[in-house]
Amino acid sequence: MVVTHRESTDESSGSAVTAGNSAYRWAHPGTLHLYVQSSSSLAGWSPHHLALVDEAVQAWMHCEGVRIEVVSWPVNADVRLYWTDRLPPTNPGITMLYRRASGRLTRADMFISVLPAPWNTGTPDRVLYATIAHELGHALGLPHDPSAGALMHPSPLVTEVTKLDMDRLHTLLQGP
Numbered sequence: 001m002v003v004t005h006r007e008s009t010d011e012s013s014g015s016a017v018t019a020g021n022s023a024y025r026w027a028h029p030g031t032l033h034l035y036v037q038s039s040s041s042l043a044g045w046s047p048h049h050l051a052l053v054d055e056a057v058q059a060w061m062h063c064e065g066v067r068i069e070v071v072s073w074p075v076n077a078d079v080r081l082y083w084t085d086r087l088p089p090t091n092p093g094i095t096m097l098y099r100r101a102s103g104r105l106t107r108a109d110m111f112i113s114v115l116p117a118p119w120n121t122g123t124p125d126r127v128l129y130a131t132i133a134h135e136l137g138h139a140l141g142l143p144h145d146p147s148a149g150a151l152m153h154p155s156p157l158v159t160e161v162t163k164l165d166m167d168r169l170h171t172l173l174q175g176p
């Protein structure tokens with residue numbers, strides 16, 4: 001989950017950055033609409049992947065002020081999640097953020113490896129869940145966290161959204 005920061009110089013027309021280095025807030029308050037690619041022919045994908053996304057959504061919604069609604073079509077979604085087999089095992093998820101000139105987010109695209117990373121921080125199921133929840137944290141605006149006990153650490157040792165992560169998000173949402 002360590003990603004290279006590639007910042008576009010074009011701030012005027014929906015420039016995209018790779019999530020991780022900076023915190024961002026959404027341009028509009030309120031409910032975020034999440035589209036999840038509902039099936040995939042990639043080897044290793046199963047409907048259980050969708051259950052893991054739902055679990056991550058519920059976990060982050062424990063944070064006050066976070067509302068996420070899953071929608072059936074990508075057109076009007078704020079956040080889109082796609083399954084992939086193109087990412088290296090060392091970097092099983094990536095989130096691209098699109099911003100206004102003001103810096104506020106208008107769109108986030110998450111790409112999640114179908115197969116769990118080969119990490120021993122938990123069972124393969126929990127490692128895959130952690131990747132989904134970590135990238136969803138980026139889509140909500142969180143950067144990487146230096147604390148080893150945070151799910152938003154670049155190489156997290158935990159496989160769940162922790163109180164530390166929730167506090168960081170709460171602080172971000174309360175900010176100016």
Ligand SMILES: [Zn+2]
Binds near residue numbers: 002019020153154
């Ligand atoms: Zn990350």
